[in-house]
Amino acid sequence: MKQGPIACTWSRSRSLSLSLAVLAALAVPVGAARAQDAGQLNVICSVQAEWCNMIQTVFARTTGIKVNMSLKGSGEALAQLIAERANPKTDVWFGGTGDPHLQAAEQGLALEYKSPALGQLHLWAQQQAQQSGYKTVGIYSGPLGFGYNTELIAKKKLPVPQSWADLLKPIYKGEIQVANPASSGTAYTMIATLVQLMGEDKAFDYLKALHKNIAAYTRSGTGPIKAVARGETTLSISFVHDGPGEAMQGFPVATITPSEGTGAEIGSMTIIKGARNLDNAKKFYEWALTPAAQEMGAAAKQFQVPSNKAAKIDPRVPDFKKIKFINYDYAKYGASNERKRLIGKWEKDVNSLPR
Numbered sequence: 001m002k003q004g005p006i007a008c009t010w011s012r013s014r015s016l017s018l019s020l021a022v023l024a025a026l027a028v029p030v031g032a033a034r035a036q037d038a039g040q041l042n043v044i045c046s047v048q049a050e051w052c053n054m055i056q057t058v059f060a061r062t063t064g065i066k067v068n069m070s071l072k073g074s075g076e077a078l079a080q081l082i083a084e085r086a087n088p089k090t091d092v093w094f095g096g097t098g099d100p101h102l103q104a105a106e107q108g109l110a111l112e113y114k115s116p117a118l119g120q121l122h123l124w125a126q127q128q129a130q131q132s133g134y135k136t137v138g139i140y141s142g143p144l145g146f147g148y149n150t151e152l153i154a155k156k157k158l159p160v161p162q163s164w165a166d167l168l169k170p171i172y173k174g175e176i177q178v179a180n181p182a183s184s185g186t187a188y189t190m191i192a193t194l195v196q197l198m199g200e201d202k203a204f205d206y207l208k209a210l211h212k213n214i215a216a217y218t219r220s221g222t223g224p225i226k227a228v229a230r231g232e233t234t235l236s237i238s239f240v241h242d243g244p245g246e247a248m249q250g251f252p253v254a255t256i257t258p259s260e261g262t263g264a265e266i267g268s269m270t271i272i273k274g275a276r277n278l279d280n281a282k283k284f285y286e287w288a289l290t291p292a293a294q295e296m297g298a299a300a301k302q303f304q305v306p307s308n309k310a311a312k313i314d315p316r317v318p319d320f321k322k323i324k325f326i327n328y329d330y331a332k333y334g335a336s337n338e339r340k341r342l343i344g345k346w347e348k349d350v351n352s353l354p355r
Contacts, residue, residue: 038064041280042089044081046074046096046185047267048222048245051300055094058296059287065280073220074100074185081109081272091275092284097185097221098128098138099192101268102334105135111271113282117289117308125307128266131331139288140267140297140304142241143323144189145257147225152234152252161235163259164194167210174215175234177224180351181343185265186221190237191342192333193263196326207350214355229253239265244316245301257318263328267304 041059045052049071056067072080074096081090081104093101104110114134118126125138146161153160158175161167167176181187194203215233218224224236225243229251243255269288275281287293294306298314305317332338 038066039277039280040066040068041277041284042091043067043069043284044077044090044093045069045071046077046094047297048242048300048302050245051095051297051302054296054300055288055293058293059284063280063283063287065283067284073179073183075181075183075188076219078104082107085109088272088274088276090272091277091281093270093272094284094288095139095267095269097189098136098266098268098330099188099334099339100185101136101270102128102132102330103336103339104270105132106334106336109270109273110135111273111275111278113271113285115286115289117286120309121289121307122305122309124266128268128330131334136268136270137285137289138266138307139269139294140306141264142239142267142304143257143264143318143320143325144186144193144237144262145240145255147228147236147238147240147243147246147253147255149228149231149234150252150254152231156234158234160254160256161258162256164197164206165260167213167235167237168206170213172213172235174213176210176213176237177216177218177227177233177235178214178237179221179223180217180219181346183219184221186239187217187237188339188343189263189265191346193326193328195342196263196328196333197261204345204349207346208353211350211353212355217351225253239304240318241303244303248301255318257323259324261324261326263326266330 052069052071056069060067077093077096078100112134115137118129124141128136128138148160158171179187181191194206198206221238222242225238225246227233228236229246240255240257243253246253269285271281271285289308291308291311294308294311297304297306303314303317
């Protein structure tokens, strides 16, 4: 069953007002002495910048803890944590696709921590925690699909692709962007989805054929939908929850999910083993699992499904009941060896080909 296009007409001012309202409601200024005593926290954030900035600001104002935040795609974040293994500089990794978080757990980079709030979360979020030995937890979920620029589609007289198969049509040559799976969890989710949907041999035959139509492989998973929004490309393979935020800013963006079926990410959160600011890391972790904190995603124009069952669902969040999902094996495709093998195969068999 196909998902209908998601589009939104909110203005920039309305969006900004909502963001400021959330900050005003949640942020309680603290005294200078308390801020000095509360210490600091080092966070890698793998969601979009506005959401990262909002949680940084609100958590700091409500607790007095100084948050040092760096923004990285989930593939890059995992690479940094591996590089820092002997001397961790990160306390918490927030957001990004769940597969790299499971790999961090498998490789001994994550701290086991069983939150008292687990029972408040959706089953898929609890399962993410259980599979990792409670070394990560699900904080949101969102489906993979296609973004498209409605103006360019009309101008070029192109049909809106309805399926994975449609993307292989010659009419889309040079019209598609997707991220590089070596640096992007979004793109790795695409590969893992296709392998589970088609079988590995057919999936890689598909990726080789798709390669001919790709204009660029971006470093970040959000890069393609932003390029669609700005008219730099017609189509993207991306998480559909990234579309409404671009549309809210006035860009001609809509999204759709493929008719054959698709996968979904379980965005996750991890406390890093050897965290220098462990007490503050646990405070942030518990805070990030609360309904109020999770509702900031929508306030920052991010429309995933929050993992806390009590969090309000924004009407622009994709309706999971209208999307055909595959039975995504998070444990298998979240394993380090499988990720490394599939990305290596993509680099050798697909990315090396001419376009």
